[in-house]
Amino acid sequence: MQKEIEIAISPERIEDSSYILHLGSKGLQIKLDRIKGFKIRKRSIDARSKHVVFRARVIFYIDEEPLTEIFNTNFQYVHNSRPVIIIGAGPAGLFAAIQCIEKGLKPIIIERGKRVQDRRRDLAKLNREGIVDEDSNYCFGEGGAGTYSDGKLFTRSNKRGDVDKVLKLFVAHGANEDILVNARPHIGTNKLPHIIEAIRENIIKYGGEVLFDERVVDITTDKNQVSGVLLASGEQVKSNHVIVATGHSARDIFTLFHKNKWLIEAKAFALGVRIEHPQSIIDQAQYHCEICSEHLPPAYYSLVEQVNGRGVFSFCMCPGGVIAPCATAKNEIVVNGWSPSKRNNPHANSGTVIQINLEDVPGSDSNPFAMLNFQQEIEKRAFEAGGGHLVAPAQRMIDFVEGRISKDLPENSYKPGTISADLTQILPKFVYEALRGALPVFGKKMKGYYTNDAILVAVESRTSSPIRIPRDKDTLQHPEIKGLYPCGEGAGYAGGIISAAIDGMNCADAIN
Known part of the structure; x- marks a missing residue:
């Protein structure tokens, strides 16, 4: 019993x-x-x-012995089966491949970046020298943006698909079973690479293919039916089904669609800063303690406030984490956050952002690139204010709210370095005004939050894609191109590892 x-x-x-x-x-x-x-x-x-x-x-x-739960996969050997091309080896692409194998289809993953372990050298160079490899960085490479930028598995996407299946697949490939239990599951940047490798090895074991350092330069069609892809190397890969799972920063894919005169559209996204506190401040506020128990995990928070009719909210909160440089091209600053599995770094960081709506950016109703261009302009301003080498402009919290340039900056986790700057010269007026209104209110909601010991680092701009690739809600295919499946964050249908993985599986299931 x-x-x-x-x-x-x-x-x-x-x-x-x-x-x-x-x-x-x-x-x-x-x-x-x-x-x-x-x-x-x-x-x-x-x-x-x-x-x-x-x-x-x-x-x-x-009065009975516990049963050991075994998660059985339905993998089939698919080497000689009908091929499905998957562009991108992030969570959407990898889980689309797993679902293809379960359906008896052969996945061919094409990834512009490197294997997950090989990315480490490029990330080290990025942090140490401020040099961006445009094909191998925090966003591009095996595992996608989530691999080296946290591995949080918290989601509200239960209605989109089978969350438990995604979590169990992670466990089957080496994740700790705690992710099946914890209300806010988290793998950690230090553990995810080995899990991603295991997923890739299984895909290959069952007859799939994974191609690295291969950039897709065109998607070929025959009478509005997908016929394959053309790679930068000149190689052509043939298939009547292509899943586009390239992530929110693959801007060249949007350009490819526009060149081919395929429908894309501007999409709202969120923009702001990454805010970092000493973790001890967050622990004391959330656990109501002066000296908190060593048995408690580093505390997290979730904050939201309406200012001038705009929502200001925390996003991708990383207890015991690090702020990372996530630019994908030269002359831009983009920041994000990650945590190791133990979340044992001395700082806590979170994106704090404001929704950018289409009506905020002139031309968004007619120009699909208007929101992306707006995003790029803010990232370039941040780069110029930092002075190069990915040094990020930053300001102490109270100084920012009260309109003072900080005389100095607190110790922080952003490795390329920070420089004191006036963030109002980087952020749009309606963004910094909303932030200035929200931060003192957040301080009233959470004791100790509103402090000059906290640093604001600009700019948090890749919360989601500023362009959507439309698709039919029933077939999940592009409305103009048969066999073409826009997928995941890059197409505008996911926001995080779990929702992207689910969307990948859904797209694979849509293939007949």
């Missing part, structure tokens, strides 16, 4: 199996020796009161 109950566990006892069994015996009002084991189904932190606890939904096995 199995029974599930909710129990509260103190942080110090969260790994104490005997104690959890004792709580189960007490909660179920049965003798301890009748409980043969337990399984935590879901776990979250409850910090609403002074005494922080873990809330856990636990299945207790009464």
